[in-house]
Amino acid sequence: MMKILKYLSIFVLIVLLFIVHLGAIYVLPHPWNTLNTTIVVISLLIIGWENGFVVWVAMFFYYIVELYSVSFFGLVLFSATTATLFTFWIYQSTFEKRTWFSGFGVSFILVIIFRGIYSILFLLFTFYDTGTILWKSFLFPYMWEIVLTPIVTGLIFIALNKTTTTFESIHELKY
Amino acid sequence: MTVAIILVILSIISAHYLGWLLRVEDVLRLIINPGSEIVYNWGIDFDNEKQFISNPEKLYEVYKLKEEEILSLQTARSENILLKDENYELRNQLNFFIQNKLRHIGADVIGKNIEPLTNTILINRGFEHGVRVGDPVVVGVGALIGRVTRIEQKSSVVRLLKDQRSGVAGTVLNKDRSIGIIEGGYGLSVRMNFIPQNEEIKNGDIIITSGLEDQVPRGLLIGNISAIEKELYQPFQKAVINPAVDLDRITVVSVITSLGESL
Numbered sequence: 313m314m315k316i317l318k319y320l321s322i323f324v325l326i327v328l329l330f331i332v333h334l335g336a337i338y339v340l341p342h343p344w345n346t347l348n349t350t351i352v353v354i355s356l357l358i359i360g361w362e363n364g365f366v367v368w369v370a371m372f373f374y375y376i377v378e379l380y381s382v383s384f385f386g387l388v389l390f391s392a393t394t395a396t397l398f399t400f401w402i403y404q405s406t407f408e409k410r411t412w413f414s415g416f417g418v419s420f421i422l423v424i425i426f427r428g429i430y431s432i433l434f435l436l437f438t439f440y441d442t443g444t445i446l447w448k449s450f451l452f453p454y455m456w457e458i459v460l461t462p463i464v465t466g467l468i469f470i471a472l473n474k475t476t477t478t479f480e481s482i483h484e485l486k487y
Numbered sequence: 488m489t490v491a492i493i494l495v496i497l498s499i500i501s502a503h504y505l506g507w508l509l510r511v512e513d514v515l516r517l518i519i520n521p522g523s524e525i526v527y528n529w530g531i532d533f534d535n536e537k538q539f540i541s542n543p544e545k546l547y548e549v550y551k552l553k554e555e556e557i558l559s560l561q562t563a564r565s566e567n568i569l570l571k572d573e574n575y576e577l578r579n580q581l582n583f584f585i586q587n588k589l590r591h592i593g594a595d596v597i598g599k600n601i602e603p604l605t606n607t608i609l610i611n612r613g614f615e616h617g618v619r620v621g622d623p624v625v626v627g628v629g630a631l632i633g634r635v636t637r638i639e640q641k642s643s644v645v646r647l648l649k650d651q652r653s654g655v656a657g658t659v660l661n662k663d664r665s666i667g668i669i670e671g672g673y674g675l676s677v678r679m680n681f682i683p684q685n686e687e688i689k690n691g692d693i694i695i696t697s698g699l700e701d702q703v704p705r706g707l708l709i710g711n712i713s714a715i716e717k718e719l720y721q722p723f724q725k726a727v728i729n730p731a732v733d734l735d736r737i738t739v740v741s742v743i744t745s746l747g748e749s750l
Contacts, residue, residue, distance in 0.1 A: 327518060327519060327522075330519060331519065331522040331523070331526060334522070334523050334526050334527075334598065334601065335526045335529070335530075337601055338527050338529065338530030338598075338599065339529055339530045346603065364488050367488070368492075371492065371495065371496065375499060376515060376519070379512055379515060379516060379519075380519075380523075380598065380601055380609065381601065381602055381605075382600070382602070382605050382607050382637060382644050383602065383605070385500060385503050385504065386496070386499075386500035386503070388602070389496060389499065389500070390500070393496055394492075394493075397488075397492060434604065438652070453603030453604055457603065
């Protein structure tokens with residue numbers, strides 16, 4: 313029973329997170345609307361949970377994102393989930409301390425890997441479809457996202473570091 | 488864990504394309520769409536608030552009225568030119584028919600693109616309302632904003648004119664009635680390409696749909712020319728278009744579902 317409630321609450325939180333993500337895109341002015349709130353949250357979950365379960369949560373979340381995407385189904389889901397997985401591995405093998413830098417670093421790595429895989433697959437599919445590639449058209453949409461998302465993650469990490477024990481700097485890592 | 492995740496992802500993708508997840512996806516959209524609509528309308532209201540923070544309220548009301556007036560006048564002007572052409576054709580033919588009224592349904596915009604490389608909006612009409620892929624979508628008195636690119640049971644995604652994968656056949660209302668393709672550029676601009684170099688176009692010329700494509704009737708207003716790009720020895724010239732409608736602040740649209748009698 314407790315497990316069912318736990319998974320149900322995770323489902324509700326994921327739906328709410330998606331609506332917050334939409335809110336950030338629709339309401340915030342440019343360039344803040346390029347902030348990827350999902351990556352901010354997933355980065356913090358990677359650091360806070362230190363558990364592979366975050367990859368499954370990310371997968372379910374990006375399945376919902378996929379429903380509102382016009383790209384080929386699976387593009388965002390595959391890119392984001394594998395990016396989360398790789399970032400989790402990198403976090404486990406590279407980061408030893410919990411500082412604002414780890415929040416910044418994890419978020420930066422995650423957004424770079426996600427957009428890298430997404431761009432490669434997107435170009436493959438659209439090249440097949442249209443026969444043209446506009447490399448510079450990728451720079452502007454992603455530039456702000458790559459800059460803002462890690463900064464915001466780092467700032468939120470600092471706030472959580474001071475207010476919760478989950479994100480405290482001196483912490484025995486679980487793996 | 489890696490293998491498990493890859494297998495699950497591939498299973499989900501396969502199940503989606505096989506249609507096994509249709510009900511699950513419909514339930515998820517049913518839960519999320521109302522939230523999306525609320526948040527989208529907040530975004531529009533917030534944008535409108537920003538406009539008159541530095542202007543008197545009265546000036547803003549007058550500005551909005553003038554904006555609608557300009558759109559109506561542009562549409563009326565394009566209809567007038569088309570009517571003149573049509574009158575000339577009718578005089579030379581024995582069998583003719585009066586321009587068909589368009590069958591259409593109204594829809595609310597409940598969301599927009601969540602990916603940075605696309606420019607789309609989400610509307611609350613789907614295949615159960617008669618919407619089909621490729622249907623043109625208009626606002627106001629007949630200004631084209633895009634075409635339906637994906638349909639679900641109760642919602643559809645509309646690809647806007649400024650999307651880089653958008654392409655609509657257009658006609659310039661100039662002396663030569665120049666034709667070309669209206670294409671988007673990753674949300675940064677709308678351009679008309681493949682206009683013959685030898686045909687004269689100028690800033691301010693109105694552009695309408697040419698009617699050369701299935702499902703898209705002739706005469707829908709697209710915008711007007713704001714700049715021309717011409718290179719010597721090239722067979723075609725290009726025009727940068729100022730769309731008739733602000734594609735970032737759309738709240739209500741109409742989907743043209745057939746070229747038959749209007750409802």
